Amino acid sequence: MNYQEIFQEISNELKGFDEIGQVATYIPALAKGNPNKFGMYLVTEEGHEYAHGDTEEPFSIQSISKVLSLVYAFKLVGTDLWKRVGVEPSGSPFNSLVQLEYEQGIPRNPLINAGAIVICDILISQLENPYDDFIRFVRELSGNPNIQYREETAASEKECGYKNNAHINLMKSFGNIDNDVEQVLDFYFYLCSIEMSCKDLAQTFMFLARGGKNPLTNKRVLTAQETKRINSIMLLCGFYDEAGEFAFKVGLPGKSGVGGGIVAIYPDQYSIAVWSPGLNSKGNSSKGIKALEIFTTITQSNVFGPMPIFDELEYE
Amino acid sequence: MNYQEIFQEISNELKGFDEIGQVATYIPALAKGNPNKFGMYLVTEEGHEYAHGDTEEPFSIQSISKVLSLVYAFKLVGTDLWKRVGVEPSGSPFNSLVQLEYEQGIPRNPLINAGAIVICDILISQLENPYDDFIRFVRELSGNPNIQYREETAASEKECGYKNNAHINLMKSFGNIDNDVEQVLDFYFYLCSIEMSCKDLAQTFMFLARGGKNPLTNKRVLTAQETKRINSIMLLCGFYDEAGEFAFKVGLPGKSGVGGGIVAIYPDQYSIAVWSPGLNSKGNSSKGIKALEIFTTITQSNVFGPMPIFDELEYE
Amino acid sequence: MNYQEIFQEISNELKGFDEIGQVATYIPALAKGNPNKFGMYLVTEEGHEYAHGDTEEPFSIQSISKVLSLVYAFKLVGTDLWKRVGVEPSGSPFNSLVQLEYEQGIPRNPLINAGAIVICDILISQLENPYDDFIRFVRELSGNPNIQYREETAASEKECGYKNNAHINLMKSFGNIDNDVEQVLDFYFYLCSIEMSCKDLAQTFMFLARGGKNPLTNKRVLTAQETKRINSIMLLCGFYDEAGEFAFKVGLPGKSGVGGGIVAIYPDQYSIAVWSPGLNSKGNSSKGIKALEIFTTITQSNVFGPMPIFDELEYE
Amino acid sequence: MNYQEIFQEISNELKGFDEIGQVATYIPALAKGNPNKFGMYLVTEEGHEYAHGDTEEPFSIQSISKVLSLVYAFKLVGTDLWKRVGVEPSGSPFNSLVQLEYEQGIPRNPLINAGAIVICDILISQLENPYDDFIRFVRELSGNPNIQYREETAASEKECGYKNNAHINLMKSFGNIDNDVEQVLDFYFYLCSIEMSCKDLAQTFMFLARGGKNPLTNKRVLTAQETKRINSIMLLCGFYDEAGEFAFKVGLPGKSGVGGGIVAIYPDQYSIAVWSPGLNSKGNSSKGIKALEIFTTITQSNVFGPMPIFDELEYE
Numbered sequence A, B, C, D: 001m002n003y004q005e006i007f008q009e010i011s012n013e014l015k016g017f018d019e020i021g022q023v024a025t026y027i028p029a030l031a032k033g034n035p036n037k038f039g040m041y042l043v044t045e046e047g048h049e050y051a052h053g054d055t056e057e058p059f060s061i062q063s064i065s066k067v068l069s070l071v072y073a074f075k076l077v078g079t080d081l082w083k084r085v086g087v088e089p090s091g092s093p094f095n096s097l098v099q100l101e102y103e104q105g106i107p108r109n110p111l112i113n114a115g116a117i118v119i120c121d122i123l124i125s126q127l128e129n130p131y132d133d134f135i136r137f138v139r140e141l142s143g144n145p146n147i148q149y150r151e152e153t154a155a156s157e158k159e160c161g162y163k164n165n166a167h168i169n170l171m172k173s174f175g176n177i178d179n180d181v182e183q184v185l186d187f188y189f190y191l192c193s194i195e196m197s198c199k200d201l202a203q204t205f206m207f208l209a210r211g212g213k214n215p216l217t218n219k220r221v222l223t224a225q226e227t228k229r230i231n232s233i234m235l236l237c238g239f240y241d242e243a244g245e246f247a248f249k250v251g252l253p254g255k256s257g258v259g260g261g262i263v264a265i266y267p268d269q270y271s272i273a274v275w276s277p278g279l280n281s282k283g284n285s286s287k288g289i290k291a292l293e294i295f296t297t298i299t300q301s302n303v304f305g306p307m308p309i310f311d312e313l314e315y316e
Helices: A003-013 A062-083 A093-102 A113-126 A130-142 A151-159 A162-173 A181-193 A198-209 A224-237 A240-249 A286-298 B003-013 B062-083 B093-102 B113-126 B130-142 B151-159 B162-173 B181-193 B198-209 B224-237 B240-249 B286-298 C003-013 C062-083 C093-102 C113-126 C130-142 C151-159 C162-173 C181-192 C198-208 C224-237 C240-249 C286-298 D003-013 D062-083 D093-102 D113-126 D130-142 D151-159 D162-173 D181-192 D198-209 D224-237 D240-249 D286-298
Strands: A039-044 A049-053 A254-256 A261-266 A270-275 B039-044 B049-053 B254-256 B261-266 B270-275 C039-044 C049-053 C254-256 C261-266 C270-275 D039-044 D049-053 D254-256 D261-266 D270-275
Touching (some): A003 A286, A039 A198, A062 A113, A062 A130, A062 A181, A062 A198, A062 A224, A062 A254, A093 A113, A093 A162, A113 A162, A113 A181, A130 A181, A130 A198, A151 A181, A162 A181, A162 D162, A198 A224, A198 A261, A198 A270, A224 A240, A224 A254, A224 B224, A240 A286, A240 B224, A261 A286, A270 A286, B003 B049, B039 B198, B049 B198, B062 B113, B062 B181, B062 B254, B062 B261, B093 B113, B093 B162, B093 C093, B113 B130, B113 B162, B113 B181, B130 B198, B151 B181, B162 B181, B162 C162, B198 B224, B198 B261, B224 B240, C003 C049, C003 C286, C039 C198, C062 C113, C062 C181, C062 C198, C062 C224, C062 C254, C093 C113, C093 C162, C113 C130, C113 C162, C130 C181, C130 C198, C162 C181, C198 C224, C224 C240, C224 C254, C224 D224, C224 D240, C261 C286, C270 C286, D003 D039, D003 D049, D039 D198, D049 D198, D062 D113, D062 D181, D062 D198, D062 D224, D062 D254, D093 D113, D093 D162, D113 D130, D198 D224, D198 D261, D198 D270, D224 D240, D261 D286
Antiparallel strands (some): A254 A261, A261 A270, B039 B049, B039 B270, B261 B270, C039 C270, C254 C261, C261 C270, D254 D261
8 A cells, every 4th residue: 555545544444433522612713623624644754745635724733833842942952951841751730730849840841831831931032033033943844934823823822821821930930930921921822823734744843753854955953862852752741641542552753732733753754744623532633643543553653663454363 | 783792882881880870778688789780681583692791690670570460461351451550651759649549549550559559459360379370471481480589579678668558558449459458569579579680581571572472482472452552651651750761862662670670672673681780860770771872872773763873963 | 594405495496407418338337327316415614514315325436536545645745746746737638648748757737547547656655555545544534434445346447448558658658657557557446436425525525624634533634735735736627627617617626526426625614525427528517516506606605705696797 | 914014024035035037038128127126016805005115117917918808808798708718727838739729729718828819809809999998998997097008018029929820820720810810919919018017907906806896996897707707717727837836825816927927816805916027937927926925825815715824744
């Protein structure tokens, strides 16, 4: 089967898929999402691209932006970054505030909200024009000059962002936020509001499958060592409280967002993005995970090695 | 460089290594450990074996046994296992009791103490002669009929096992322990007391690099699917509160014990065990992690893909 | 109105009282309790006694015993006691284990389970024959030589005492339990199993209303200073997570038990015991609290000063 | 001894008192406080007044204002208040955020910061001109028309109020804050900034010793029932994590502030205020507590009944 056929096969298998979940409703900008949208986009090491479904339509990338801001900050300050944010999984979110308090305002990793907020604080300190510089960075990676923040989404998020406000104020009380709290949160909500298509996302994340080199320009974004760091963080912390399940089912480093997008990379092979707005109970795209599970099973591409499709069910 | 040369290279690089850490002292059986012991043992897919240093000397495998008991229980009860224990990372241990209480007595994963205790409870329910059956299972995997429990170690552990006692009683209060508390804890401490050499460990874990098949007998221990489950749990939860750091530095599924042993596997390629009793602040073998880091860097074998040894340091 | 008339008045007012709550069911010995039992017994400074209802029938005093063991231990070791247990309220019980861990195994106060367990540990260390010595102490205070432990109740409690087991093991891990865990818990469960009547309880606690002197023998049990300590702990910590509500409604130092008993004292005036097995959602006797509220309102006797019965409802 | 002589006696006893503690330094307005200031002021039921030391000098009342805002809100909304804030002690503050999260944004009581913030939210909703109305309320109680907010102090507090910000945002996320977060916090910090003298405080709180009637105007502020509620909350929750110790040593309902002030009332007898800026490790005036302890011991006035000054030390 070639990739296009595999996409078709996945599409067939998912026809009866009825655990499509709920579209995120906590902000109006997301609640309006059409649950029937579905797209998959693949970019390979050799530069081939494969599309299926709604792959050109931009949607809110939400938490997926946390990886991009992390990469940018890592590029700017190097390993000094780890003085301000950890690299370990965070456990369940029920006690995220007490954990942050116990660990003196140092978030467990950069992909939980508190961690991503610290990253925003760093970017504001480091960049002349954080909003312009960041969107330019994303456009360069994606090759798409039209990628934009969505002001309306950012404003919605801000209106109900009280928990994030609680987190940033707690970190400020420990001295782990340098800039004005409002300024940092505003930037954070803008980053979440960026809209990209499956095509944009797959292209943008391809450098993480190429040891750190942007495939479009062949310029180095991160060193191979730094890339490994980002990929390992994604594998362990990229899917809220479902990282273990995703590692088992899909077995690739990746990141999801409550807009229904997921992007994942297979080192030296490919970058793949899926989009389906319905979320499971853990906040990840329900159909998106299933699609990726089928894809990595058929292609036998996951970091835990080739897995035979037809496994012997009985022990000998 | 062939593997033997790589081992020599690692040995050379580690000569000046002075962050060797402290030998675990909380039980006498471990405190007597010689901090200068060091061994590495490699078993490849093709069946070749490579040894360096103290590879034949048995040491206390401690928490490494948690993987073996998990595999055995998984083999016996299948996916019903996940009704009683989770598959997600656990965050820092400071609030392990409150987390267990919040999640109604269901431990986050089978490699934290509470989770391993549930596994012991399952084995006791399922097996006629749990102690005999289990040691036979380990001997079969390792090919070494002399592997033993070490009663003295188990007795020491029991004497200071109050936190484990707190955990099991809390789980019992939630109905997640079926057997007598004392009986389960005794079995748990015995499993931790098993002594194996680097050679034994590398051989024993090789089936996890072979999609579930025992290389010595070619009998299937787990299905490929089940093997992937175990490997993903090891990658995300195998190194206490240092899983993220290990995933970055070494990039392989594995498990450590406070006896100073670490075993790791590279799917379809090899199983490797190291032993150095000095522990870092997170409770993992300090020199052992360094040795594995050098090994996976030189051999470019980690699940995040080939990493060039001589990375460009400057961005172009 | 004299006291007997007040008792009659309370009885009348409670005729329609229908929030009688549930009898505790977690152990069989309590579940068999008759929810319609009701008794009140008053002992005054002058030695007068007033009875109403089922005042001679013994019931399980449960947590009320925590005050008696505290008094006995305080008598034996003095203010050294406060090195091992605090005197502050404990907040809600949801995180009692994490609080105990945070405070290094020192329970917040002697009236929560963990604190009472430490007290038992002290008594075992201090007394030749803890079981005999303790029951003799209670008999002397009550003037009733027939007061007994109820073995059946203690055995029931032990069978489901996993949370207490979790607490004691955690404290043992911090070095705050000197004796064998089983031995301490056994004693703890026996103390809870003691059976006393309303009459016994009111008589027994009278010394706390008399600055520490046993009214029957005129022997000093505690100094006035020590008595004040016990009374202040009862007022702040005597009613689980309902101490604030009880202080407002009744306004007296006291202690409740899940057997449905409550005993309270008014310094220099009286000791009063009530019994009604139905419990409210916080685990205190529902009708018992109501009866005491009416009593202290009619008699204008609460530590917050005389309160007019017919209060002006409108502000002037 | 008359009261003036008792004050002199206390002054003598405290001459060598060297556990005077540290002046609060977290805001500049407090750090400038003179640690040698000391004042005591007593107002009796009969209207007599007794002064000793620096009783006319205004200082920052800080958390003492929490009682006044509670009284005002209680007066306005009655028992509906308890839907939005509890009446139970809160345990140690280490996990105040997680407790607030666990209890769905309902603070444990109105004298912890989170609870006082909810009270401010209620006052803003209820009052036309909250700032003017509140200061007028305080001036009426104190009889002093010159009592003022101290803008400089409020501004200082705001600058470092990140933890309060974390709390209010968490409550807002649970729907327990109706007004704008900034607006509520501003009001909260202004209330803390009010400056009063010992004389002002003793006079102001006298209505709580008189069953709710303002002694100056004889107008009812609260009903006797409502007054009992406030007094019981003060006794159980008025001294941070030292409520149990204060109840034992002093035995009166009261409230302290980090400005070094303490006010306490003895129902139907008196209101007393002390001021000494040095704080103990729990944040309460060190010398202030000692002075009150001596006062209630000499006068045998505490809610736990008369305590003989010269207690028999030996048991008979």
